[in-house]
Amino acid sequence: xxxxxxxxxxxxxxxxxxxxxxxxxxxxxxxxxxxxxxxxxxxxxxxxxxxxxxxxxxxxxxxxxxxxxxxxxxxxxxxxxxxxxxxxxxxxxxxxxxxxxxxxxxxxxxxxxxxxxxxxxxxxxxxxxxxxxxxxxxxxxxxxxxxxxxxxxxxxxxxxxxxxxxxxxxxxxxxxxxxxxxxxxxxxxxxxxxxxxxxxxxxxxxxxxxxxxxxxxxxxxxxxxxxxxxxxxxxxxxxxxxxxxxxxxxxxxxxxxxxxxxxxxxxxxxxxxxxxxxxxxxxxxxxxxxxxxxxxxxxxxxxxxxxxxxxxxxxxxxxxxxxxxxxxxxxxxxxxxxxxxxxxxxxxxxxxxxxxxxxxxxxxxxxxxxxxxxxxxxxxxxxxxxxxxxxxxxxxxxxxxxxxxxxxxxxxxxxxxxxxxxxxxxxxxxxxxxxxxxxxxxxxxxxxxxxxxxxxxxxxxxxxxxxxxxxxxxxxxxxxxxxxxxxxxxxxxxxxxxxxxxxxxxxxxxxxxxxxxxxxxxxxxxxxxxxxxxxxxxxxxxxxxxxxxxxxxxxxxxxxxxxxxxxxxxxxxxxxxxxxxxxxxxxxxxxxxxxxxxxxxxxxxxxxxxxxxxxxxxxxxxxxxxxxxxxxxxxxxxxxxxxxxxxxxxxxxxxxxxxxxxxxxxx
Numbered sequence: 001x002x003x004x005x006x007x008x009x010x011x012x013x014x015x016x017x018x019x020x021x022x023x024x025x026x027x028x029x030x031x032x033x034x035x036x037x038x039x040x041x042x043x044x045x046x047x048x049x050x051x052x053x054x055x056x057x058x059x060x061x062x063x064x065x066x067x068x069x070x071x072x073x074x075x076x077x078x079x080x081x082x083x084x085x086x087x088x089x090x091x092x093x094x095x096x097x098x099x100x101x102x103x104x105x106x107x108x109x110x111x112x113x114x115x116x117x118x119x120x121x122x123x124x125x126x127x128x129x130x131x132x133x134x135x136x137x138x139x140x141x142x143x144x145x146x147x148x149x150x151x152x153x154x155x156x157x158x159x160x161x162x163x164x165x166x167x168x169x170x171x172x173x174x175x176x177x178x179x180x181x182x183x184x185x186x187x188x189x190x191x192x193x194x195x196x197x198x199x200x201x202x203x204x205x206x207x208x209x210x211x212x213x214x215x216x217x218x219x220x221x222x223x224x225x226x227x228x229x230x231x232x233x234x235x236x237x238x239x240x241x242x243x244x245x246x247x248x249x250x251x252x253x254x255x256x257x258x259x260x261x262x263x264x265x266x267x268x269x270x271x272x273x274x275x276x277x278x279x280x281x282x283x284x285x286x287x288x289x290x291x292x293x294x295x296x297x298x299x300x301x302x303x304x305x306x307x308x309x310x311x312x313x314x315x316x317x318x319x320x321x322x323x324x325x326x327x328x329x330x331x332x333x334x335x336x337x338x339x340x341x342x343x344x345x346x347x348x349x350x351x352x353x354x355x356x357x358x359x360x361x362x363x364x365x366x367x368x369x370x371x372x373x374x375x376x377x378x379x380x381x382x383x384x385x386x387x388x389x390x391x392x393x394x395x396x397x398x399x400x401x402x403x404x405x406x407x408x409x410x411x412x413x414x415x416x417x418x419x420x421x422x423x424x425x426x427x428x429x430x431x432x433x434x435x436x437x438x439x440x441x442x443x444x445x446x447x448x449x450x451x452x453x454x455x456x457x458x459x460x461x462x463x464x465x466x467x468x469x470x471x472x473x474x475x476x477x478x479x480x481x482x483x484x485x486x487x488x489x490x491x492x493x494x495x496x497x498x499x500x501x502x503x504x505x506x507x508x509x510x511x512x513x514x515x516x517x518x519x520x521x522x523x524x525x526x527x528x529x530x531x532x533x534x535x536x537x538x539x540x541x542x543x544x545x546x547x548x549x550x551x552x553x554x555x556x557x558x559x560x561x562x563x564x565x566x567x568x569x570x571x572x573x574x575x576x577x578x579x580x581x582x583x584x585x586x587x588x589x590x591x592x593x594x595x596x597x598x599x600x601x602x603x604x605x606x607x608x609x610x611x612x613x614x615x616x617x618x619x620x621x622x623x624x625x626x627x628x629x630x631x632x633x634x635x636x637x638x639x640x641x642x643x644x645x646x647x648x649x650x651x652x653x654x655x656x657x658x659x660x661x662x663x664x665x666x667x
Contacts, residue, residue: 166194169205227256346382357395362606481617
């Protein structure tokens with residue numbers, strides 16, 4: 001082969017994909033997803049041939065002669081024959097030959113078999129854009145969350161594993177690798193199955209299966225919720241495996257019976273959150289749909305029931321769910337059904353940053369076992385709250401233990417997985433957290449063991465609310481308190497009428513600096529007033545954000561000088577019988593933040609209600625101490641404001657210096 005015409009430009013797929021996408025967008029009308037995926041598949045097959053022959057100097061991704069397009073199409077044809085269902089037979093690259101030479105360039109230095117799977121995920125998640133996946137509530141599950149789930153369930157060599165909404169296949173890949181590490185022989189073909197009805201996701205799962213398991217995963221394009229999709233030809237691969245069939249399988253006469261005949265030892269999944277099922281023919285097959293008494297039901301709720309029905313007796317499951325399923329009052333019937341039909345083993349509350357930057361949805365992992373539990377039988381349930389997500393508020397991974405061979409994402413989920421394993425191994429003999437973690441101080445803060453009877457009485461299943469530490473802290477504060485916040489604020493706040501003025505100052509959540517509590521209002525004309533502009537606020541009002549309370553976006557309104565309006569994303573507190581500065585400081589405390597986090601609800605983003613804020617206990621110190629705290633807050637704000645003024649002056653002076661420099665010293 002001739003030497004490459006271009007120098008190596010990349011050594012990882014993620015950055016290569018970004019460059020190829022830009023080249024295609026700038027010079028081609030072809031679908032970037034389809035064309036990039038073709039190049040990746042061709043590159044992957046090229047590497048397979050090199051590995052098989054032992055000759056690593058034969059790659060066409062280093063030779064850009066006139067035969068480049070011919071070679072790419074030849075590789076693609078061979079790959080399609082070796083790995084069916086990724087592309088239709090006869091598929092070729094649609095990129096013109098001259099432009100194809102440029103698009104191949106970023107892949108020259110990439111070795112797919114040497115890539116970490118999380119790096120590959122980053123590349124593929126970029127390909128599956130927000131339009132393609134985010135609108136359906138589908139997001140790749142971070143690898144450290146997958147590791148926690150797999151570690152907690154601990155799959156063994158002979159167990160069958162299913163992900164009925166497999167996406168890129170991350171859960172199955174890690175389950176296979178977990179078995180490989182434990183047994184030394186790898187997971188077996190016929191033991192790991194993935195289902196998804198998204199064609200693009202299935203293609204990516206198949207590619208990652210080739211990379212990570214040499215094709216030991218069986219990925220099928222199927223709708224897990226709709227039995228009408230399960231005709232005999234499409235499911236013959238599953239029906240040929242006696243390990244995943246119940247005795248009634250041979251009597252199945254339609255797709256629904258075939259669907260119900262499947263049974264697995266383990267299910268690991270993160271079903272899509274968004275979207276509602278309205279088809280009565282589907283809803284009629286689900287008990288949860290009947291209990292909801294609605295004409296449309298959230299898909300994730302149907303997935304809960306389908307997953308439980310997929311499990312054989314004593315089978316185990318880990319499922320990522322939106323927080324609302326575990327705590328919202330309108331989802332109580334779902335929690336009742338879960339407790340009636342399974343043994344709940346544990347719940348892990350994931351940090352709100354876990355799925356950033358793609359979504360701020362608050363999620364939890366539900367761990368359960370399919371087992372009938374008599375109504376009067378009590379048992380302990382494990383609860384844990386993750387306080388280290390491994391990500392920043394911008395959704396960037398945070399690393400620890402950086403070394404020459406890589407870095408580790410800085411999170412606490414491995415501690416939680418170990419504690420859960422200890423809990424399971426002790427068969428729930430103890431209802432305390434003692435001994436569940438070597439880091440006992442950490443365990444006391446983040447782990448809780450609650451009896452099923454207590455959980456049923458609370459009517460909630462979220463780990464944050466059932467946290468022993470947070471519950472005890474709130475209980476102590478209520479004992480010490482002088483009442484609730486509601487008792488020390490004005491009962492009503494006047495509403496803003498947009499036609500009452502021509503201009504106003506507007507404070508929304510993004511206006512508040514969570515670190516200082518300073519708010520920078522924006523000036524708006526009345527005809528530009530957003531619908532969320534609701535409350536007329538005054539100096540001395542305390543604004544507590546009810547959206548994403550973990551950010552602790554609390555502000556004290558200072559001198560305004562004109563009409564100032566706050567978003568309805570705040571609970572507005574107008575102090576009575578307590579100084580504004582003290583109330584602000586109290587709402588900024590970690591105690592107050594953690595209390596609010598207990599009451600987080602909703603599905604697509606974490607939030608609390610105004611009543612949750614107003615019902616918080618308020619501890620009021622002696623008058624002298626309150627005065628000292630108020631003075632300190634006032635002084636802090638004055639210094640913040642003075643610092644801002646000095647910075648603006650410095651910037652103005654810099655602007656003047658720039659202008660003087662442009663004129664020159666002699667002018």
